[in-house]
Amino acid sequence: MYLQALQRDQRNVEAKIGLKKAGQQVLSDKLGEFFRTLNAGGEKGAAVEGYLAAKAYADKAARLGVGLAIPEHYRTDFERVKGEYLVELYTTGQKQLEKQEFKAAEATFARIAALEPSYKDATSLQNIAYLEPLYRAGKDHLASGQYRQAYEELSRVVTKDASFKDASTLRQEALSKGQCSIAVLPFTSTSKRTDLAAKLQAYSIAGLTGSGDPFVKVVDRENIERILEEQRLGLSGVVDEQTAVRVGNLIGAQAVLMGTVLDYREEPGKPRVSAKDGFETYQVRQKNPETGEFYLVTKYKQVRYIENYQENKVVASVSYKLVSLETGEVLMSKVVDATENDHIYYATYDGNKDALVPRGANGIADASDHGRRELRTLLNAPREMRSVAVLSSEVLRKAGETMANQVQQDLASKLP
Numbered sequence: 042m043y044l045q046a047l048q049r050d051q052r053n054v055e056a057k058i059g060l061k062k063a064g065q066q067v068l069s070d071k072l073g074e075f076f077r078t079l080n081a082g083g084e085k086g087a088a089v090e091g092y093l094a095a096k097a098y099a100d101k102a103a104r105l106g107v108g109l110a111i112p113e114h115y116r117t118d119f120e121r122v123k124g125e126y127l128v129e130l131y132t133t134g135q136k137q138l139e140k141q142e143f144k145a146a147e148a149t150f151a152r153i154a155a156l157e158p159s160y161k162d163a164t165s166l167q168n169i170a171y172l173e174p175l176y177r178a179g180k181d182h183l184a185s186g187q188y189r190q191a192y193e194e195l196s197r198v199v200t201k202d203a204s205f206k207d208a209s210t211l212r213q214e215a216l217s218k219g220q221c222s223i224a225v226l227p228f229t230s231t232s233k234r235t236d237l238a239a240k241l242q243a244y245s246i247a248g249l250t251g252s253g254d255p256f257v258k259v260v261d262r263e264n265i266e267r268i269l270e271e272q273r274l275g276l277s278g279v280v281d282e283q284t285a286v287r288v289g290n291l292i293g294a295q296a297v298l299m300g301t302v303l304d305y306r307e308e309p310g311k312p313r314v315s316a317k318d319g320f321e322t323y324q325v326r327q328k329n330p331e332t333g334e335f336y337l338v339t340k341y342k343q344v345r346y347i348e349n350y351q352e353n354k355v356v357a358s359v360s361y362k363l364v365s366l367e368t369g370e371v372l373m374s375k376v377v378d379a380t381e382n383d384h385i386y387y388a389t390y391d392g393n394k395d396a397l398v399p400r401g402a403n404g405i406a407d408a409s410d411h412g413r414r415e416l417r418t419l420l421n422a423p424r425e426m427r428s429v430a431v432l433s434s435e436v437l438r439k440a441g442e443t444m445a446n447q448v449q450q451d452l453a454s455k456l457p
Contacts, residue, residue, distance in 0.1 A: 044101070044102070044105065047107070051106055057107050061108075064102050068102075075095060075115065076115070076118070078091050079118060089123055089156070092115070092118075123157075127160055131163065133149055135166075137149060138166065143173055143174045144174075146167075147170035147171050150163045150167035150170060151167055154167060168201065168205075171201065175194050175195070178194050179198065179212070183214065188219025189219055191219075192219065195209075195211050199212055216255055220255070220256050220258050221256060221258065222259075222294045223260065225260070225298045228242040229300075230302035232302055237302045237357075238302055241302060241440060243441070244440070244445075245298070245361075245445050248442040248446065249448065249449065251445075257448075260293075260294050295365070295366055296364060296365050296372065297363070298363050300359060300444065302358075302359055303359060304358035306354075307433065310351045313351065316347055316348075317400070318344075319400055320343055320344065320397070320399075320400065321342045323339075323340050323341075323342060324337045324339055325337070325338050325340050326338075346389065346397060347390070348387075349387055351384060353382060353428065355380070355436045356380050356436070359376065359444065372452075379440040380436065381432040381439065383427040384426060387421075387423070397420070399412050
């Protein structure tokens with residue numbers, strides 16, 4: 042309770058005095074338990090833990106400004122038993138490593154590091170106990186052709202210790218063998234808009250290169266265009282699978298991605314303007330004939346305000362194929378639909394906006410908080426929306442990123 046009081050207010054003098062007395066008694070009890078465990082021939086680990094629990098209690102009180110004393114003979118006994126316990130732990134850890142019980146060895150050396158960070162080579166052995174099973178698993182997965190799994194495990198090894206055995210070399214081997222090189226061929230479009238296919242292709246490439254998957258490599262676009270020109274195929278003529286496979290092989294890719302804009306529609310909205318009936322409030326000063334006092338009465342004047350609505354919309358439908366050049370198999374063939382729209386809906390009024398209230402369903406002024414709030418929202422609503430050109434870029438970006446994400450996921454599941 043004294044500890045709790047000091048945690049709430051460290052200026053509580055009475056709590057400090059109380060903790061000094063009661064806390065010292067608690068500390069003495071904990072140290073007594075340590076002493077009994079030590080002299081009864083109990084486990085050295087239990088004795089060490091007992092002393093550390095007592096010291097942790099004293100440290101907690103010290104942080105609150107109360108010094109509790111640990112007699113020197115307890116410290117001496119602790120250092121002696123800790124040294125003996127460290128020898129036991131170190132011997133146990135070495136035996137666990139010899140038996141290849143890596144998880145148990147890692148825990149043992151971690152305990153040594155917690156008690157004595159610089160104790161012999163315990164930290165190094167702890168790293169070995171952690172890294173060795175990962176290294177072996179990565180090596181086994183590499184040998185069995187599970188390159189992604191091998192890369193992940195060996196990356197954990199390299200992150201911890203880049204110089205551990207030949208982990209870095211094996212990781213690079215796993216990446217080289219498992220990496221899929223994709224040639225993104227020029228997209229086509231059924232629309233008269235020739236720029237759509239090029240934009241979609243650019244967004245698809247950006248999505249693939251930005252996926253963060255090291256196993257997906259996109260062939261440089263300039264190399265593709267150079268090969269196309271050398272083979273006199275034309276940038277817009279690569280549409281069939283046979284030609285795509287030929288170009289992909291010339292480039293040295295393992296798969297080719299082809300895409301077509303099947304449908305594209307821009308729907309710029311026309312402004313819709315409608316006049317609405319409302320009321321403007323005003324106050325009239327009137328006199329009470331009985332008391333002679335003046336008071337204010339709220340009156341309503343019928344007015345009209347304007348509501349404006351407009352919506353822009355762009356719709357795109359894209360088909361694509363990913364073809365493996367090693368097997369000639371169509372790895373995936375899908376259609377991606379994407380839509381982007383934006384609208385504005387606001388009200389304008391030439392009079393006093395703060396005094397404007399809407400007309401209720403019964404034809405009279407709706408002066409409720411809800412009615413005022415809804416109308417105020419319309420009066421202060423944004424009056425600009427994204428243009429069709431902006432929506433066009435966003436819908437193509439969305440389609441390209443969706444395509445890239447699906448390709449990346451498919452490759453991760455189908456290719457080793």
